[in-house]
Amino acid sequence: MILGIVKGNLVSTIKNEYLRGHKLLLISQIDINGNLLDKQEVIALDLVDAGIGDKVIVVQEGDAIQQMLGHSNAPVNTMIICVVDNIEVIEN
Amino acid sequence: MILGIVKGNLVSTIKNEYLRGHKLLLISQIDINGNLLDKQEVIALDLVDAGIGDKVIVVQEGDAIQQMLGHSNAPVNTMIICVVDNIEVIEN
Amino acid sequence: MILGIVKGNLVSTIKNEYLRGHKLLLISQIDINGNLLDKQEVIALDLVDAGIGDKVIVVQEGDAIQQMLGHSNAPVNTMIICVVDNIEVIEN
């Protein structure tokens, strides 16, 4: 699972019927301090109603998504599982 | 899932029977602004009739593909799930 | 599986019910000598009560986690499997 920030909303016309109605967001990866990482962006299904600018936890595995959707028909393997409110860092 | 742009079409003679008749496209990864990322290209099965130059969403997981093909006999784990029409970005 | 060091604790309000009560830690990847690697941080479920600063082994696969949780309802695919006490390196 990775930490990211929601950057945008994807609009597509050709969609699998099981994807229809689901929001697909584009997520940039960030570090513990909220800085953008020079990494690839990922596209994630949003079931927790995240907004642009939210810090989120993204999981990349098909089985996890099917558990949340309740069926295994959607061809997706990346989803937002929660919005992060705060990160506690204790320096050693 | 990742965002990419279709760059080319792969032609091969030795093919698994379950791959025969399916188009295999070569996809370069792009960022939210459509710029090419310095990442590896991926090869994806195309079931949505994407064309060269199209921006697409690519999913990399075997189970997702088997759901769209309706059987589990094709030895592939990467596919195009939709063509992207537009990306809405709201700057914060 | 990868070697990492626990850097922080994630606090989130919107949580899947199966995640509730579980600690989510942010892990930085380290090399054999304990130096931080220039790699993306990962978020892992903690079932072994690791503390900030602990060196840990992180496994990234949903099935492995479901085995330790005893059910397959939590949408997570990364977890800490043990705290590392010592690394023996024999130079050749």
Added chain:
Amino acid sequence: MILGIVKGNLVSTIKNEYLRGHKLLLISQIDINGNLLDKQEVIALDLVDAGIGDKVIVVQEGDAIQQMLGHSNAPVNTMIICVVDNIEVIEN
């Protein structure tokens, strides 16, 4: 799935019984123009009788391999699924 070129043949004495008799090849990743990418080499099971120098498509998922082998006993998750004859690139 990725595009690669076969670079060498691995010889090992200690082998799982289900791997015995199967050829393991070392593959370097290439881009659409056939240039070597600065990426890690992968080791793949060869069931299509690829030769050194051949451009190949490599799939990295255990399920896909078990489908081609017809059993799930071989502890491998990377295989060559076809030799690529030609890549058609249409510049936009």
Added chain:
Amino acid sequence: MILGIVKGNLVSTIKNEYLRGHKLLLISQIDINGNLLDKQEVIALDLVDAGIGDKVIVVQEGDAIQQMLGHSNAPVNTMIICVVDNIEVIEN
């Protein structure tokens, strides 16, 4: 699957009961000529009795490991499948 060299042995006190008794080794990734790659080290279960300095093939997938262990209770997804004796490279 990747090519690596065994660098060290991990010692941990808090262990899942199904991991107890199994050796966990730290592996650095190498190229076809045996040079260390500037990549992350991985931790792998050792069932083939590899020693420090051995060149090994590492597979990263839970299912493959469960096949070799004969049960699906160990929360691991990376293992050494064989020691490599020789790599034949034919220059083209």
